[in-house]
Amino acid sequence: MTVDRTPPTVATVRGNRTVDEDTAVAFDGTNSTDGVGVANYSWVFGDGATATGETVSHAFADPGTYTVTLTATDVAGNANATNLTVTVEDVPENTGGGGFRPLPDTTDPTADAGRDRTVTTGTAFSFDGTNSTDDVEITAYLWDVDGDGATELTGPEPTYRFQNSGTYDVTLTVSDRNGNTDSDDVAVVVEPADGTGSDGGSDGESDDDGSGPGDGDGSDESDTDGGTEVDADDGASEDGTDDSETGGGADDGSPGFGVAVALVGVVLGTAVVRRSAR
Template identity: 30%
Template sequence: MTASIITWLAWVLLVPPAAQAVVPAADFTATPQSGVVPLQVQFTDLSTGDVTSWSWDFNGDSVEDSVDQHPLVTYSAPGTYSVTLTATGPDGADSLTKADLIVVDQPLPLADFAATPLSGVAPLPVQFTDQSTGDVTSWSWDLDGDSIQDSTVQHPSFTYATPGTYSVTLTVTDPGGTSSKTETDLIVVTYPPPVAQFIADPSEGTKPLTVSFTNESLGEITGYAWHFDADGIPDSFADNPVHTFADSGTYTVRLVATGPGGEDEEVKTDYITVTEPAPVAGFVSDVTSGFAPLLVTFMDTSDGVRTQWSWDLDGDGQPDSDLQNPAFTYVAAGTYTVSLTVTGPGGSDTATVVDYVTVTDPPP
């Protein structure tokens, strides 16, 4: 009897145990960790383990400030801040506190100011306006450049009694420190200049126009310069000049008066008006009488500048031509009055000749 051996091969399936949750280990970084207000800080979660939620306390008051994983926070007040991150997962939670992690400083003040006016004659009052930034608590002004404090008010007014050039320094202080600003040669104080003023007679008329100028300037004056044609070159150095304007136009007159305290000028824009004279109308013709139909050619003989012509060639009061030298045919016998009106920049004028043209019927 044959013995048979039956071998059972058993395959054993090994199943690993269920995965175990890893307890969180809270960790984080912050960038930057110091600066001046307002300070914006980026927090980055570096926690390990199975984390499903985050709770941040950014200012150490034990109150939750954010649940974001990587929050961006702005610190708006100076101080030193502790930060806590609590990382929570299925198998628990972990907290990490970094004491005094964020240091926020008060920014230094930035001294700045304005002044008005910056120049003038003595005595010159000047108003200074503080334009500094920061939580400024005190002001120190040196207003004449002698390194001695002249005022501690925020917006001082100061009168410069003596001509000269003055530097101004403002020093401001706040909890963050001190800042100074110096404006060198900021204020310029001069002696009073003369006051230039004048009148003219006449101030308008037709060309050529002769004008007498009367100087009414005030103060200690050593010289005058008159400008009549805006070319930048003085036309007279006399006290009371007489000037003839040969061309039509509108003229600006400028008087510069100079004295020990400087100079002053008066400018009168478009002060003198010179116009073209009105034209003087006149005319002739090649013939003044004849048989109908009579062709007459008229010629303008007017004087002066003219730009328009209006002819009444038959005495009916209606214009018959606007040409300068028209030709006109008289078809009916009669006596005709002729008028010419000429117009130019200076005005208009009319010449009328009564019964100027005589037209007769032709002989049979």
């Protein structure tokens, strides 16, 4: 009795190929030969799936590179195998009407709001979200500047001016075209601009140079009051012309006063002469 120890000759399966994902691919091992006869055809597709038969088909669900192995076994148990490589590509999904979109992407982007900053009030500066990344593409940059949950700025490098001093936690949220999102915060310390106070520089300058209403008017009033007081002291209170003191100016040295005195003297002299003659 002759024992068959010769393995089959496995068919040269059509060579390496590139196919689309989720597309059925035909494999054919019918050209395999053996002196007695091939009893079994076993296929291993490299993605966890297997099949048996001279001809089979298989669809690869995910993109990637797969090694497919065909093993042919004869009735005596002798076996031989051959391999081929199948490259599976990602294919856009048909959305109808001739449009296509990529298959769903579930990978979140990575947001990067940039380094912490220190700026002064009223000074324009730019945020920097350009180091944010995604496996496909970032389609939106949304900036919440004041922490209220609303978007004040958009874009990777928006410009902003803070009008009030303080520390602000600014949030950048990025999203990709499939709606995956990620957020990152950046701290911005806003300091008052040089030479300004809480009410602005103009009020402080007015207080310092004395040009305000209180300081300027005070000096003017001091001079005016002094003049008024001087005028009052040099006036009626010192010149004796007030009717309440003189009775209308009888002692002002006028000629009428001298005549009256002379007449009084004449009358008194006449009286004396008459008294002597008696």
